[in-house]
Amino acid sequence: MRVTLARAVYADADIIILDDPLAAVDAHVGQHIFEHVIGPNGMLQGKTRIFVTNAVNWLPQTDQVVHVEQGRICSIGRYEDLVETDELFRSYLQDSQVDVSEAAGHHHHGANAALTQPTNHLAPYATEADADPRKATPIDGTELRTATKKRHGKETTKLIGVEEFRDGGVTWQTYKLLARNMTYWMVAIVLVGYALGSAFFLVSNTWIGTLTTHNYTLADGSVDQRYKGFGLAIYAVFILAQLIFVAFGLWGVSYGIIKAGRSLHNSMLQRLIRSPMSYFDTTPLGRILNRFSKDIDTIDLTVPSYMRYFLNAFFLSMAFAFLIMIEIPLTIVFVVPLMAALYLVKLFYQKTAMQLTRIDAMKRAPLISSLQQSFAGSNVIVATGNSNRFIAESHQKVDELTAVIHLSNGASQWLAFNSLIITNILTTVVGLLAVFGRDNLPFGKEAASVGLALTSTVAFNIIVQWLVQNLCDLEQSLLSTERIRDYSDAPIEAPAVIPDNRPPPKWPYQGKITFTNYEARYRPGLDLVLRGVNVTIAPGEKIGVVGRTASGKSSLTLALLRIIEPASGSISIDGTDISKIGLHDLRSRITIIPQESALFSGSLRLNIDPTEEADDQQIWDALQSSRLKAFFQNSPHGLNTPISEGGSNLSVGQRQLMCLARALLRRSKILILDEATAAIDFETDQFVQEVVRKEFADETVISIAHRIHTIMDCDRVLVMDAGRIVEFDSPATLLDKHDSLFYQLAKTAGAI
Structure with a gap:
């Protein structure tokens, strides 16, 4: 309250509205504040002060008294006049245990007497200054709950703790935490489902190539339709098996991440509910709200999407890579170094992207805090005419967050461009081998093999770009798991029950x-x-x-x-x-x-x-x-x-x-x-x-x-x-x- 009062003084407005600012302070402090700030000789002298209070001991020192009952103004006038002439006001003073007859005597001593002798007749509320000069000293900072120095001159902990800023990528502990909350058997279902689905995808493509290359003909020269029907039936079985196992993988990701998100949310919530009050003294509300809103939303919605995309792209890219190397074995000489180059590009990008993601989270928390505080204090902001200042501060925080988002988008485009260049090199190599090696290489005369290799290369080109982008996005989204893990390790109070x-x-x-x-x-x-x-x-x-x-x-x-x-x-x-x-x-x-x-x-x-x-x-x-x-x-x-x-x-x-x-x-x-x-x-x-x-x-x-x-x-x-x-x-x-x-x-x- 005293900080708010200091803000009102600093505003230097012509009209000051004070809503019972002395209710929560003792009589000595209240007297000090009234004399030095609010009263006729205080810092606000010469300004219009509307002083709302339940403490009637201050009324003799005001110019006008407005008596309000049940939302209506009952009387208005000088204190001495109301004491003498207004029966309702006198009744109110009597209910407040004020000696009205003595209060009325102030009218005969003039205004100055009323200002200098307000206390003897106001038994429950009066704040007469004590003669002890020690009581007139200003309030010092020792009453604050946090001090600026420890004993012996050492620095204390800060009033608001600085949010930890990590370097590097997602640690293995974060992956282990996510897997543990998904449950390890669910992780196994996901990996086995996608692996077997990709294996059947590889087998089905190889089988269809073999089926089109070897046609069994009858004595009359016609194609044996029974063999073709049998081959297509086998192909359909492979496709069905692929769909079943991929469906299991998709279900495992969705169910597992929902389970992990619920577990992480409940763990963080239970931890924070059990945290001591000192933890909330040093942790802004915006940080906590950011964890329960943005980070939980990321785990529930973003992580499963990126995980499905990544696993699908990873196993498909492996399948296409094996197809290309099976059909054109010479491409292995180029696939390995190109994949290594792609990995180096990903590492270079990830260092920047991860830090941008962390900065995004750190810039988002102050924005949430600012909005929450603005909504909570909207009536005060509007009443004091500070709307433009708060809007400008909000715009500044939004601009800072948007700048980080634009940088993240720019870095993402850089990754896509470099991935495209590297993967197109492989497409070019396979095309050249197919054209210039048709008479010299063993696969040259097998049209099905060359066609399968070329189509697989084109698909591999697209999927690998998708793989790298989704891997980076997945790691960035897993930073939310890392941030929630920090709050799941927040200090807690003693056990609720022993x-x-x-x-x-x-x-x-x-x-x-x-x-x-x-x-x-x-x-x-x-x-x-x-x-x-x-x-x-x-x-x-x-x-x-x-x-x-x-x-x-x-x-x-x-x-x-x-x-x-x-x-x-x-x-x-x-x-x-x-x-x-x-x-x-x-x-x-x-x-x-x-x-x-x-x-x-x-x-x-x-x-x-x-x-x-x-x-x-x-x-x-x-x-x-x-x-x-x-x-x-x-x-x-x-x-x-x-x-x-x-x-x-x-x-x-x-x-x-x-x-x-x-x-x-x-x-x-x-x-x-x-x-x-x-x-x-x-x-x-x-x-x-x-x-x-x-x-x-x-x-x-x-x-x-x-x-x-x-x-x-x-x-x-x-x-x-x-x-x-x-x-x-x-x-x-x-x-x-x-x-x-x-x-x-x-x-x-x-x-x-």
Whole structure:
């Protein structure tokens, strides 16, 4: 969000629209951003700022307040005027726990007083600047999940990994991988089918030549028709055998490649689903989409076509070569060196073609990423007037990809031209031998032999060109197998289930959580985000977790779910070390309501009960408890009401309430609220807190919050700073200590 805000400042537009940019930051950071960027003395001063927010503590520092309810503007005017004259606005402030009588007093102190004293009367949201000068320092880069340097000055891994660029052709490991996924017996069927089909093709052509040369005549000089009929029957048998074996070969290629494509796709998908989050932090989405779209499409459609063409051309060319050498043995002197020359041309071409194919794939991934990002952010792009820039960038990426495609086509034409020259040399040699050797060579007077040799040479000329081109195309298309193999070897998380160490079905029984000397980092090479964490959370205890931005609050959540693994130490739940059990067994027993709701394209039922374990009444009860039943009952589809991807057809508050309903249906012993109410209005926030207190009274609840008031009724508060637990006690005890960090955070937030 802060990067987006920086982009808005950099745009230097006359009108700035800010859609609740301070929802996901703590009070100190929010105060800093408002004072230095958004507020009357910030970097955007002098510009028109439309500031949408649920936090009413900023309203006294605005020129005009627009109060919106149910899609209608209820009132508009200066804050002080609305407090004095607008009953609906005053009611809204009271619902937000604002001392309206004190707020109205600002009208008598003038505008400047309203700007300099906004906090004492705004209990839940105020952000009065603390007198401690350390709090006024700008936010530094240490809060980023990736650092630019390792400890001791060594370079860390890059934020986005560079895609590996290989040299050379397709390795034997790639062919072996494809054969293994096709299954070796299927490969044997393909090779035997094509080999026997070509053998019968060779025999049939030789037989028809013999049949036309030796005619058996009767005593009266007529041709023995029985012999001719017998010969044609044998020829038909050879042709039928050829068709049968070639059909087996074609079936083997089609079935085998489909099987291999499915196996490679599933292997890559299962691997990526099991990959740790750190892998996706360093791998752009465009690369992954490129593998699942272009590369899978190549394996499913392009590889079988080129493989059929290549195998057909290879065995046919061998058959024609044997025919030519059988009929005119002297041609062997020319066939071998010409084939060697053709192979050298192919090698020379392949070095360039393979690299062009790899460059094509590398240029295609950024284009897919750019299109995906443009579609996802189309409303922002249009709203900020950057359509032309994104179109120009897209055109540039398309031009770069098209340039590679044109080079590939040019190289392909070069190969075809050189292959044509080499194969035509053989045609010329056979023709000259047939003409000038008719009186001196043994085959010269056998018209059938010469004719068969000449026709075979012409066919050999065409098929060899086809063979070389399809061999090169096949090797290039097999690069997709190579690229998928790389992702099939992606790192994976710990096993989902460890059969020898599965927790009991009702685990956790109580919800006791113990951190012991726990330390963790997001991935190797980065600094620790949690340092020496030692804490015990009692069963059924309600714990609030607070701290400034990047203090390690959300990292605790990731550690509990083993999204990040420990660098040292351990976490146990009800005495069970969570590092010793499978990830599925762990994560299926913990419920989390995240800040950004996770909804999927599908029905309401699917989003509330993804595992399909609850009946309709249980789902309606969960919706009733989350105050959504009336809304969806009005829909003619009921529980089958369609939900758009990401819940885009619902409001932010409704999306969070759906996550609450999901948690209510699941009923785990441990519930985590990770900034679950940061982006919703105060009324919905209060409702969520009430539901959690009522419905999860016996469960262990860990509530991570920037809004201090949301955790004031917790049993204990855990205060994080720089990845360490600096305070852990009841809210009242910590507030009594004026030198505590929690007291400073509460004071900055106006909670005291």
